[in-house]
Amino acid sequence: MLRLCAAELRKRSGGAKPIWIDLGGGTGWNIEQMDLLYGIANFEAVYLVDLCQPLCKVAEQRFQSKGWKNVKVICQDALGFVLPELAGQDSGRIDLVTMSYSLSMIENFHPVVDRISSLLSPQTGFIGVADFYVSGAAGPSGHRDAEKAGVLGYQCNWFTRVFWQHWFEFDHVYLHPSRRNYLEHKFATHKALNCRNHFIIPYLIQMPYYVWIGRPGYPVESKPLQLARSVTTHSNCAVAGVSPPSSPDLPPVISPKHYMQVSVPKHSQQNRSAISHKPDINLGPSILSTSSSSNAQGATSYTQGWSRLPYQPTKPEHSQFSTYIYGFTWEDPQRDLEVLDLRPGDNLMVITSAGDNALAYAAHQRGLTIHCVDMNPCQNHLLELKLAALRSLDYGTFWRMFGLGSLPNFAHTLDSTLSTELSSSAYQYWRQNTHAFAPRQSALADLVLGDLNHSNLYTTGYSGVALQYLRVITKMFGIHQATQQLVAVPSLAKQAGLWRDKIRSRIFSSIVIRFLDNPVAMWQFMGVPINQWNMLRSEGSMSQYVRDTLDPVFHSTPCATSNYFYHLLFARQYSPDCCPDYLTKDGFSRLQQVVGKGTDVLSPTFHLHTATLLDTLNGMRDGEFDKAVIMDHMDWFSPEDADSEVVALARVVKKAGFVLWRSAARNPWYIAVFERHGFTVEALDVRQPNSMKPLDRVNMYASLYKATKL
Structure with missing residues (x-):
C-alpha cells in the first residue's frame, strides 16, 4: 500500500510538497517506511493521528531520533482530531490519507470516512487503505465502479465470511463488509487488490485482506469534450447534453479515434438509429474508465498512448x-x-x-x-503491461522483462513504477501473478528437474505449457542439444544441416505425430480448437501438415538472427540479435x-x-x-x-x-x-x-x- 501511494505521489505532485495524514498510525512504522519510498523531507507536513497515548509516545521518540521537524503526532480521536497548523482550514488541503488496519478498529466509521472525504484535495488527494475484510454473500457486481472495485478475488466463501468476522470481533476488530462498501461508495476506486494471508496452514486457513487506493468522489468534467464523431445513445435515452446511464449489466463502451465515441451495447442495437450529431456533449466521468488522470480542474484527460475500455470481470x-x-x-x-x-x-x-x-x-x-x-x-492485461513498461521503464529493464522474460524484483517494480500506468484490473492480475517474471524457485526441483524447472514469462500461460512440453520431448528424443545449436548457429546452411541430420527424423516420429493428431492435445498444448483441427485434417494428414510447416522454415530463415519465433520456441527467451521489433x-x-x-x-x-x-x-x-x-x-x-x-x-x-x-x-x-x-x-x-x-x-x-x- 505504501509503495502504491509513493508511486502516486511521484506522479501527482508536480513538484509541490504534499501533506499526509496517517490515521491510526500507531508507533509510526508507516512513516518510517515511507521515508525509504518517497522521502519525508519531500512532504510539507506529515501527521500521525492515533488515540493510544503509549503508541504515540513511541512514535514521538522515533521521529525525534530521526530529526524530522515536519512530522507531528496528534493523540486524538479519528473523528475529532485537529491539525495545529491548519485548524479550521483543513478542508480540501490534504493530499494523502492512509489507514493501515485501522478502519476495521473504528466502531463509528461512517463519519470518519466522511471526514476524510472533506479533508482530501479534490485535485490531488487520494486515500490508501490496507486492512482485513470479509465480503458479503453477494459480490460487488452492482457497484457503480465495478470494473475497478476489486472484484478479482473479492468474494469469500461462507466459512471465511462467518468465521473471521466473529473471530476478529473478540479483539474489537470489525470486518463487516459495510466498511469497505462505504469506502468504495464514498470514493472512486483507483487501485484494488484482494489477497489471502495463508495463516499457519497454507491454503487451508486463509485470512482475507485488501489493499485499496481511492480518489475523492466522481469528478465532473469542467467543460464539455469537443466531439468530432457522432454519439450513439444507450437504448432510447436522449443524449443531448447528458451522459448515457451506467449499468452493471450494460457497461458503456467508448471507441475513441481522434476524440471519443459512445457506442451502443449489443443489447440495444435495435436503437442504432437514435443518433445525436450535437458536437458539444459532456460525456460524464462514468464512461471514462480509461487509463487517464485528472487535470487541475478535475476533468479527465488522456495522459497515455492507450485506453482500457471498461468491462465486467465477473461475466x-x-x-x-x-x-x-x-x-x-x-x-x-x-x-x-x-x-x-x-x-x-x-x-x-x-x-x-x-x-x-x-x-x-x-x-x-x-x-x-x-x-x-x-x-x-x-x-489485454499482458498488452497493457507492455504499454505501461514502455511508458515508465528504461530499455534495460524493459528488455529483461520481455526479452528474457524475467525480472527478479518485478513485484517492487510493479508497485513502485508500473502501477500508476495500469488499470486496476491489470494491476490486480499482475500483482497476483508476479511469479511470471520472478518465479519462486525450489532447490529440490532444480536438482530433480534441471532446466525443466526454468520458468519465465514465456513458460507461463497455455503457450508456456506447450514450450515446457516441447522441452520434455526434445530431451526424451535426445535432440535437446541439437535444438540449442539450432538457435545459435548463424549459418543457414549449418542450420539446415542440423535440422536434416539430427532433428527432423526424431520430430516426425510416429509418437509425436500421434500426439499432434489428437484434437484434445492440440487444444490443450497448442491452442488449436476442434473446428480448426477439422479444417486442417480435411485437406490432408497431420504428418503432411507438420512437414509442410517446418521443413521450409529451417531451410530459409536463420533462428539465430531473424526467425525470433522459433528462437523463442527452443530457447524460451529472445536474444538481442533475434527478437521482435518492439x-x-x-x-x-x-x-x-x-x-x-x-x-x-x-x-x-x-x-x-x-x-x-x-x-x-x-x-x-x-x-x-x-x-x-x-x-x-x-x-x-x-x-x-x-x-x-x-x-x-x-x-x-x-x-x-x-x-x-x-x-x-x-x-x-x-x-x-x-x-x-x-x-x-x-x-x-x-x-x-x-x-x-x-x-x-x-x-x-x-x-x-x-x-x-x-
Missing part, C-alpha cells in the same frame, strides 16, 4: 480465463506490414493475442488508431513516443477492448475501420457464428477497406460467407504440399487471405 465469457492462452504472438507481422500498407490516420482493428503485432504496426507507422480486441482479459532499442524508442513517455497524449493509439469480436463490432459505427486483422479467428467458428461476424465486419469496414486473415486450411469454407456479404476475396498466399517456400517466418498457417469491401 462468464471473461471469468472462464485465469491466464492468457498466448504469451507471445504466433503470426508474422513482417508479412502483415507488406500487405497492410499502413498510413497515418488508418483505423485498425486487431485481435490482441499477446499484443506483439499491434506494437509492430505502431512502431512501423505513426498516427494509427489500433483497436485491440480479446475476450480473454489476461491477453524489443529492439530503435523499436522501443519509437514506441515510447507513441505512448507519450513524459508527455500527455490527447488521442491514444491503442484502445483495448475486453469483449468478443462481435460485441466490439456491434458497438462501432458504420465504416469505422480501414483495415481489420483477425488472425486465424474465423477458423474457430461454426457457419452461424461466421455469418454473424462477417455481417458485422461488412458494416464497420469502410468501402475499399479490407479484412486480413490466416487459416489452417488452404481453401477455408467461409470465403463464400465473405463474398455473400459484399467482399471480394483474394488469396495472397496458399501453401502447397511439399513446397519448400514458406509463406512467412512462422509458416504455421496454410493460407493468407484478403477480403476487400466492395
Whole structure:
C-alpha cells in the first residue's frame, strides 16, 4: 500500500510538497517506511493521528531520533482530531490519507470516512487503505465502479465470511463488509487488490485482506469534450447534453479515434438509429474508465498512448480465463506490414493475442488508431503491461522483462513504477501473478528437474505449457542439444544441416505425430480448437501438415538472427540479435513516443477492448475501420457464428477497406460467407504440399487471405 501511494505521489505532485495524514498510525512504522519510498523531507507536513497515548509516545521518540521537524503526532480521536497548523482550514488541503488496519478498529466509521472525504484535495488527494475484510454473500457486481472495485478475488466463501468476522470481533476488530462498501461508495476506486494471508496452514486457513487506493468522489468534467464523431445513445435515452446511464449489466463502451465515441451495447442495437450529431456533449466521468488522470480542474484527460475500455470481470465469457492462452504472438507481422500498407490516420482493428503485432504496426507507422480486441482479459492485461513498461521503464529493464522474460524484483517494480500506468484490473492480475517474471524457485526441483524447472514469462500461460512440453520431448528424443545449436548457429546452411541430420527424423516420429493428431492435445498444448483441427485434417494428414510447416522454415530463415519465433520456441527467451521489433532499442524508442513517455497524449493509439469480436463490432459505427486483422479467428467458428461476424465486419469496414486473415486450411469454407456479404476475396498466399517456400517466418498457417469491401 505504501509503495502504491509513493508511486502516486511521484506522479501527482508536480513538484509541490504534499501533506499526509496517517490515521491510526500507531508507533509510526508507516512513516518510517515511507521515508525509504518517497522521502519525508519531500512532504510539507506529515501527521500521525492515533488515540493510544503509549503508541504515540513511541512514535514521538522515533521521529525525534530521526530529526524530522515536519512530522507531528496528534493523540486524538479519528473523528475529532485537529491539525495545529491548519485548524479550521483543513478542508480540501490534504493530499494523502492512509489507514493501515485501522478502519476495521473504528466502531463509528461512517463519519470518519466522511471526514476524510472533506479533508482530501479534490485535485490531488487520494486515500490508501490496507486492512482485513470479509465480503458479503453477494459480490460487488452492482457497484457503480465495478470494473475497478476489486472484484478479482473479492468474494469469500461462507466459512471465511462467518468465521473471521466473529473471530476478529473478540479483539474489537470489525470486518463487516459495510466498511469497505462505504469506502468504495464514498470514493472512486483507483487501485484494488484482494489477497489471502495463508495463516499457519497454507491454503487451508486463509485470512482475507485488501489493499485499496481511492480518489475523492466522481469528478465532473469542467467543460464539455469537443466531439468530432457522432454519439450513439444507450437504448432510447436522449443524449443531448447528458451522459448515457451506467449499468452493471450494460457497461458503456467508448471507441475513441481522434476524440471519443459512445457506442451502443449489443443489447440495444435495435436503437442504432437514435443518433445525436450535437458536437458539444459532456460525456460524464462514468464512461471514462480509461487509463487517464485528472487535470487541475478535475476533468479527465488522456495522459497515455492507450485506453482500457471498461468491462465486467465477473461475466462468464471473461471469468472462464485465469491466464492468457498466448504469451507471445504466433503470426508474422513482417508479412502483415507488406500487405497492410499502413498510413497515418488508418483505423485498425486487431485481435490482441499477446499484443506483439499491434506494437509492430505502431512502431512501423505513426498516427494509427489500433483497436485491440480479446475476450480473454489476461491477453489485454499482458498488452497493457507492455504499454505501461514502455511508458515508465528504461530499455534495460524493459528488455529483461520481455526479452528474457524475467525480472527478479518485478513485484517492487510493479508497485513502485508500473502501477500508476495500469488499470486496476491489470494491476490486480499482475500483482497476483508476479511469479511470471520472478518465479519462486525450489532447490529440490532444480536438482530433480534441471532446466525443466526454468520458468519465465514465456513458460507461463497455455503457450508456456506447450514450450515446457516441447522441452520434455526434445530431451526424451535426445535432440535437446541439437535444438540449442539450432538457435545459435548463424549459418543457414549449418542450420539446415542440423535440422536434416539430427532433428527432423526424431520430430516426425510416429509418437509425436500421434500426439499432434489428437484434437484434445492440440487444444490443450497448442491452442488449436476442434473446428480448426477439422479444417486442417480435411485437406490432408497431420504428418503432411507438420512437414509442410517446418521443413521450409529451417531451410530459409536463420533462428539465430531473424526467425525470433522459433528462437523463442527452443530457447524460451529472445536474444538481442533475434527478437521482435518492439524489443529492439530503435523499436522501443519509437514506441515510447507513441505512448507519450513524459508527455500527455490527447488521442491514444491503442484502445483495448475486453469483449468478443462481435460485441466490439456491434458497438462501432458504420465504416469505422480501414483495415481489420483477425488472425486465424474465423477458423474457430461454426457457419452461424461466421455469418454473424462477417455481417458485422461488412458494416464497420469502410468501402475499399479490407479484412486480413490466416487459416489452417488452404481453401477455408467461409470465403463464400465473405463474398455473400459484399467482399471480394483474394488469396495472397496458399501453401502447397511439399513446397519448400514458406509463406512467412512462422509458416504455421496454410493460407493468407484478403477480403476487400466492395
